[in-house]
Amino acid sequence: MRAALFLLAAVSSKALSLRAAPTPRRCATRLHATVEDDVDLCEVLNASDEEFRKLGCAGPRIRLIAEAREARQGRDEKRRGAVLSHVEALEKENPTPKPNESPLLSGRWRLVFTTSESILGTRRMRPFRPRRRILQDINAGKLTAKNEEWVLGGLLRNSVRAKLEPRDDGATVDVIFKRFGIGWLKLPAPKSARGVLTTTYLDDEMRISRGDRGNVFILVKEGPSKI
Template identity: 35%
Template sequence: MIGKTALLEAIAGKNRGLLATDADQRAILAAVAQLEDRNPTPRPVEALDKLDGNWRLLYTTSQDLLRVEQVPFLKLGQVYQYVRANAAKIYNVAEVAGLPYLEGLVSVAARFQAVNERRVDVKFERSILGLQRLVDYRSVDYFVAQIEAGKTFTAIDVSLENRDRQGWLDITYLDDDLRIGRGNEGSVFVLTKVN
């Protein structure tokens, strides 16, 4: 598909948006809009088999994520979104590199609820911020399995269930290996399926 290829070429080398100039961003957002117009899954929230799995972030305009690079000695590593569609759960995991032996991670667990065929409301439930070594981080799959098993970590591990932290996400494009979403803060997310 030409639209998909054009988008992937536009975001290549942009380090998830960290290296995107204003001109790059305009070109990427134009490619995103063209692809959204050709969404092969008109009711993405109902396509649980396509939504389910581990997704890796390719590009975003989210300043909350990109801001990590502004902290001295920190570099944003891979960012994943693990979707458990049948359980209506999402696990966001950002790997953070820094000084040797001080690699960290930032994770947020959330529950989602369909609002319509494209939009989900997201309610954040738990936040984990810590060093990869102290939380025994081996892979995103292993880490999510530990969270689902109810493990508490040697980290800043905070329940968000009694707080009003929530948002929404529109899934504007979904196929077997690419997903585009637009969040309530105006951010765009382009992700590729890992498994």
């Protein structure tokens, strides 16, 4: 149930047109040796990767994504500090101070980094650890959200649906979980299943949120919401 708290990292909506990616090139240099420099990361990373095609190949956002990848979505605890330093720098440049009031919040988001052990499933038995593709749909107009993860090698889908209640600060939402899904089994959520999330950075393609348990979530937009 605690894993459901990911559910909103504020829980974005036009499909982005992607320019044709250049021929992928790789470099033996480790990512953390390059992300500090304002370089064209497509020169040292696989330029066909979706995150880099959408976010461009230079600047603070792409350096953050590079560090998130080096941290293996947050699984490498030793690399988390480097990611969080980039998060704090980017939060200071947040272009959307009231994300709850922005149309950018709605959409289908994919998790690229989190400090939440429950979301990453690090303490679960290996077959039940989620695959890297963890999704979150938000419909700001309907104040609804949905999380999805795949386990058992992608054979079983787990999900959680929630209702959102925005607070007056324009950035924070109370998350009231309504239903949990384990494959085809649907279960009502207990009344105690609640959380709080604040969006600290939001633009057309990236969202950063912080939960009431101190966890950080970084997501990139895949397209319009499916709910």
